[in-house]
Amino acid sequence: MKANLSDTALRLRVERLLRDDFRPEDLTALFLALRFRSFGRETVIEIGDFVAHADERNKGAVTQVARDFFTVARLSLLYIGRTLDPNDLPASIPSVLEATFRQLDDSILVSDTGLTRETAKKKLALIVRKMKPNAAGRIAVWAELDETERSIVLCLTRLVVKPAFDDNRLFREFSGALLKNDLLAESEMAQFSRFKPAVSLFAMSVMHQCRIDLGDGTTALLQACSDDTLNVVATAEAESPRKKLNAAATMFTTALRGAEYCDPELLKETSPSRPCWHHPIELTTGKKLAKIG
Numbered sequence: 001m002k003a004n005l006s007d008t009a010l011r012l013r014v015e016r017l018l019r020d021d022f023r024p025e026d027l028t029a030l031f032l033a034l035r036f037r038s039f040g041r042e043t044v045i046e047i048g049d050f051v052a053h054a055d056e057r058n059k060g061a062v063t064q065v066a067r068d069f070f071t072v073a074r075l076s077l078l079y080i081g082r083t084l085d086p087n088d089l090p091a092s093i094p095s096v097l098e099a100t101f102r103q104l105d106d107s108i109l110v111s112d113t114g115l116t117r118e119t120a121k122k123k124l125a126l127i128v129r130k131m132k133p134n135a136a137g138r139i140a141v142w143a144e145l146d147e148t149e150r151s152i153v154l155c156l157t158r159l160v161v162k163p164a165f166d167d168n169r170l171f172r173e174f175s176g177a178l179l180k181n182d183l184l185a186e187s188e189m190a191q192f193s194r195f196k197p198a199v200s201l202f203a204m205s206v207m208h209q210c211r212i213d214l215g216d217g218t219t220a221l222l223q224a225c226s227d228d229t230l231n232v233v234a235t236a237e238a239e240s241p242r243k244k245l246n247a248a249a250t251m252f253t254t255a256l257r258g259a260e261y262c263d264p265e266l267l268k269e270t271s272p273s274r275p276c277w278h279h280p281i282e283l284t285t286g287k288k289l290a291k292i293g
Contacts, residue, residue, distance in 0.1 A: 006033065007183065014183050018191055024283045027202045034177045041173035043165050050206040058213035062251050065164040066212045066220050066234045068099035073247040074238045076159045084157055086150070089139040094128045097153065103160040112155035113148065123152055163231075167200040167254040174199055198287045200230075200254045201261060205283045207232045207252060222251065224289065226258030226267060227275035235276075263290035 010033055013026040028051055035048025046060050057063050075096050101109075101124055106117050113120055127149050131139045145153065175192060178184035184192060208224040212234060220236035232252040237244055258267055266289060269277060280292040 007181070010181075010183050014178065014192075017195055018188060020194075022195075022198060022285055022287055024202060024205075024285070027199065027283075030178070030183075031174075031202075034174070034181065037181055038173070038177050039180050041177050043170045043173045044177045046165070047170070047174075047203050047206060050203075050210060054206065054210055056211045056213055056219065058215075061164045062207070062222070062234075063212050065103065065162065065251060066236075066249070067214050068103050069159075069161065069234070069249045070214055070218075070220060070236050070238070070247060071099040072096050072159050073249070077238045077245070077247065086142045086153065087140055089131070089141075091133040091137050091139060093139055093157075094131045097124060097128065097156040100156040100158060100160055103162050104156065104158075109155065113151045115148070115152070120152060123149060124156075127152060161249050163250045163253045165252060167196065167203075167252075167256070170203055170252075171196040171199050197256055197261060198283070200256060201283050201287065201289055203252060204230060204232055204254070205281055205289060208277070208281055223276035223278070224281060225276040226262060226270045227272075228257075230254045230256045230258055230261060230289075233276060261288055263288050266291045 010030060013029055016023065017026055031044065031048040031051050033048075035045045035052070038044040038048075042061050046062060049057065049060055071092070075090065075092060078090075101121070109115065109117060109120055115123065127141075127145065130141045130144055132141075133139055142150070171193075175184065175189065178192075179186065179189075204224045207222050210222045211219040212222060213219055214236060218236060220234040222232055222234050225231055225233050231250050231254060233248050234251050235246050235248040238247040239245075258270070263284070266277065266281065269279075269291070277291075281289050282292050284290050
């Protein structure tokens with residue numbers, strides 16, 4: 001690839017990182033540039049988009065995972081203490097089945113239904129087409145489903161909690177995009193790997209306090225948290241039979257310990273019952289998360 005002025009500036013930023021002259025703005029510039037040159041690396045696009053659109057997100061991996069989780073969680077909370085009647089399903093059940101299908105591991109799908117993902121996907125599409133709400137706004141098609149179709153419905157009426165991505169995948173894809181764009185050499189990878197924690201912390205800092213459009217007129221709030229390890233959690237309002245409450249799921253996980261990678265003043269504001277931060281944070285030149293201000 002022939003270098004241009006933009007590549008020269010980006011390479012200089014990489015060289016500065018390799019000299020251990022760490023500046024968070026270098027990661028900002030690199031993620032912004034690579035989101036259009038990621039060669040399909042989803043997490044690079046995702047973090048670049050968080051940098052570019054820090055207020056609210058309505059597309060991308062985190063948005064899809066959050067939408068899927070809260071679609072199923074809100075239904076699950078409504079049925080606390082009672083069993084979902086397969087002969088009297090809520091009108092939202094088609095979207096619930098599709099959301100769970102996207103998040104469910106293939107091994108569970110095969111174990112519960114005996115079907116591969118490709119076959120189950122085709123059958124699920126047929127099931128959803130049969131699911132038309134009646135006059136009462138409910139769905140009653142159980143008698144029309146064969147044994148295999150019923151096994152799919154039962155398999156997919158469960159709550160799946162699965163992060164959108166983790167620190168290993170993020171660093172692998174970020175460094176891979178740098179290599180692919182000739183901004184990093186293979187011979188420099190061992191040295192560059194020292195910045196894996198910083199890349200994870202940077203991702204947390206740009207995701208923190210961003211709102212996710214859940215596609216139904218509501219939003220989920222992303223918050224960085226220190227609960228044994230550092231991660232980013234999405235929280236949104238849900239309703240149970242007795243009261244409204246907040247449902248939460250982890251969207252980004254790391255293996256980093258807060259005591260090592262957070263400013264002491266920031267850690268003072270967390271507790272086992274309140275692990276998430278409710279104020280703006282930033283990544284410092286010392287490669288730690290800190291409170292702004």
